[in-house]
Amino acid sequence: MPSILSISGVSKTYATGFTALKEVNLDIQRGEIFALLGPNGAGKTTLISIVCGIVNRSSGTVTVDGHDINKDYRAARSLIGLVPQELTIDAFESVWATVSYSRGLFGKPANPAFVEKVLRDLSLWDKKDAKAITLSGGMKRRLMIAKALSHEPRILFLDEPTAGVDVELRQDMWEMVRRLREDGVTIILTTHYIEEAEAMADRVGVINRGEIILVENKAELMRKLGRKRLVLELRNPLTAMPEALSRYALELSADGGQLTYTYDNQAERPGVASLIRDLEASGIQFRDIDTQNSSLEEIFVNLVRRDA
Amino acid sequence: MNLRAVWAIYRMEMARAFRTVLQSIVSPVISTSLYFVVFGSAIGSRITEIDGISYGAFIVPGLIMLSLLTQSISNASFAIYFPKFVGSIYELLSAPVSYLEIVIAYVGGAATKSIILGLIILATASLFVPLTILHPFWMVAFLVLTAVTFSLFGFIIGIWAKSFEQLQLVPLLIITPLTFLGGSFYSINMLPGIWKTITLFNPVVYLISGFRWSFYGKSDVSVGISLGMTLVFLAVCIAIVAWIFRTGYRLRN
Numbered sequence: 001m002p003s004i005l006s007i008s009g010v011s012k013t014y015a016t017g018f019t020a021l022k023e024v025n026l027d028i029q030r031g032e033i034f035a036l037l038g039p040n041g042a043g044k045t046t047l048i049s050i051v052c053g054i055v056n057r058s059s060g061t062v063t064v065d066g067h068d069i070n071k072d073y074r075a076a077r078s079l080i081g082l083v084p085q086e087l088t089i090d091a092f093e094s095v096w097a098t099v100s101y102s103r104g105l106f107g108k109p110a111n112p113a114f115v116e117k118v119l120r121d122l123s124l125w126d127k128k129d130a131k132a133i134t135l136s137g138g139m140k141r142r143l144m145i146a147k148a149l150s151h152e153p154r155i156l157f158l159d160e161p162t163a164g165v166d167v168e169l170r171q172d173m174w175e176m177v178r179r180l181r182e183d184g185v186t187i188i189l190t191t192h193y194i195e196e197a198e199a200m201a202d203r204v205g206v207i208n209r210g211e212i213i214l215v216e217n218k219a220e221l222m223r224k225l226g227r228k229r230l231v232l233e234l235r236n237p238l239t240a241m242p243e244a245l246s247r248y249a250l251e252l253s254a255d256g257g258q259l260t261y262t263y264d265n266q267a268e269r270p271g272v273a274s275l276i277r278d279l280e281a282s283g284i285q286f287r288d289i290d291t292q293n294s295s296l297e298e299i300f301v302n303l304v305r306r307d308a
Numbered sequence: 309m310n311l312r313a314v315w316a317i318y319r320m321e322m323a324r325a326f327r328t329v330l331q332s333i334v335s336p337v338i339s340t341s342l343y344f345v346v347f348g349s350a351i352g353s354r355i356t357e358i359d360g361i362s363y364g365a366f367i368v369p370g371l372i373m374l375s376l377l378t379q380s381i382s383n384a385s386f387a388i389y390f391p392k393f394v395g396s397i398y399e400l401l402s403a404p405v406s407y408l409e410i411v412i413a414y415v416g417g418a419a420t421k422s423i424i425l426g427l428i429i430l431a432t433a434s435l436f437v438p439l440t441i442l443h444p445f446w447m448v449a450f451l452v453l454t455a456v457t458f459s460l461f462g463f464i465i466g467i468w469a470k471s472f473e474q475l476q477l478v479p480l481l482i483i484t485p486l487t488f489l490g491g492s493f494y495s496i497n498m499l500p501g502i503w504k505t506i507t508l509f510n511p512v513v514y515l516i517s518g519f520r521w522s523f524y525g526k527s528d529v530s531v532g533i534s535l536g537m538t539l540v541f542l543a544v545c546i547a548i549v550a551w552i553f554r555t556g557y558r559l560r561n
């Protein structure tokens with residue numbers, strides 16, 4: 001699949017001397033949902049801001065659908081919609097006026113029918129004449145999205161889209177993102193809510209301390225880096241770990257009633273069968289058994305820790 | 309050129325003026341009328357005429373210029389500072405808009421508002437004193453040039469300012485005193501020698517003098533010099549704005 005966004009060797013050092021990005025290379029495929037994960041201060045917002053033209057990069061090149069963001073900034077920027085992390089709206093403008101303004105700013109002719117559709121899709125139509133200052137936090141967030149969608153972008157950046165929003169709105173946003181993807185819009189979202197990436201993303205990138213440390217298909221990432229846990233509920237609690245089981249990475253719960261074995265599910269010999277045999281040989285009986293895949297969150301934490 | 313973007317910004321700025329009509333239009337008209345009544349009545353009763361012009365009519369161009377300068381700066385500086393303050397500047401910076409288009413839209417909006425205000429003050433003044441405009445073309449030319457120049461200056465202040473205090477600093481501490489000392493209410497020929505020379509370093513003198521000439525054909529300094537000084541200040545402002553956008557000064561990190 002061809003790239004719609006290509007970031008090559010991009011670095012950013014601020015005037016204070018702080019280096020926010022180090023030689024970042026990233027290609028975003030057309031029509032995908034890409035989640036950029038990273039802890040606070042990792043460089044996510046700086047990277048987005050460079051692509052959108054808000055921050056000047058120190059070096060490197062960025063092209064949007066083949067258009068250089070500097071030499072051909074009009075073509076590049078007109079393809080991009082940005083929903084920033086902060087709720088930054090002119091509080092005294094009406095919903096209708098501010099969305100229409102955004103459309104005009106991006107050079108699109110007035111299209112009341114389209115603006116109405118965007119507002120209806122985001123459940124803002126009833127508030128079209130309300131001033132932004134009177135909207136709730138969730139509505140303001142939706143208004144930011146409406147402004148970003150007003151010029152029919154082909155790439156949508158969502159910077160921490162669900163920070164501070166309730167569960168219902170979060171679900172609505174995920175639904176909206178999926179609908180946009182069906183319409184062919186490429187979505188790039190930054191988040192530190194791993195569940196968001198896990199639920200929506202096709203691919204995941206992890207950025208830490210200004211460097212992209214991993215870009216991977218989400219399912220593949222979870223398969224490759226996923227750890228699995230085998231949890232055994234013991235019939236009789238143990239007071240201490242038997243010597244015969246010391247070669248396994250086992251954890252005994254505080255009450256002695258549960259043994260947890262964590263293993264690499266990609267390993268040639270994960271050790272599950274031998275563990276069961278050794279348990280039987282040691283006379284340890286269990287009444288229940290459960291296996292759990294590690295979540296993207298655990299994978300992320302492990303990656304960032306490894307990189308630290 | 310992204311004319312739709314220019315129009316969108318311009319329309320937004322004009323809508324703000326109409327939304328805040330009390331602050332934008334009514335308040336300056338009232339305060340100018342008060343200047344006119346107080347200065348015109350109090351001083352006008354002692355100074356009947358200057359250069360053959362009745363005192364009431366003499367101060368009209370200065371009063372218009374006073375409002376034009378302060379409102380041009382205030383409109384333009386607030387227009388660009390406010391999005392910086394609330395953070396909505398991101399949208400402007402990420403839009404397919406050139407620097408020139410941004411300046412045309414914001415400065416055009418601010419200048420339009422102050423020109424409308426100047427014309428309203430002119431109409432208000434005509435209710436108090438009989439007015440003649442000997443050179444209407446030059447009157448409009450000075451009006452437009454001054455409004456554009458000081459809107460550019462306000463735009464620079466709005467980008468430079470990091471707080472509302474800084475936003476008010478230049479208009480309050482520099483522009484208002486310069487306007488009062490620039491011959492708004494008197495002819496600089498009435499000043500003693502040394503003060504007259506010092507006053508000639510005040511750029512506002514040339515604006516008021518030229519503008520007054522367009523009304524009555526009388527000026528403190530030659531109209532050519534007035535026009536030249538206005539154009540020089542315009543060129544300086546354009547150069548600073550060009551530098552701001554080239555470097556991204558206080559706009560792009």
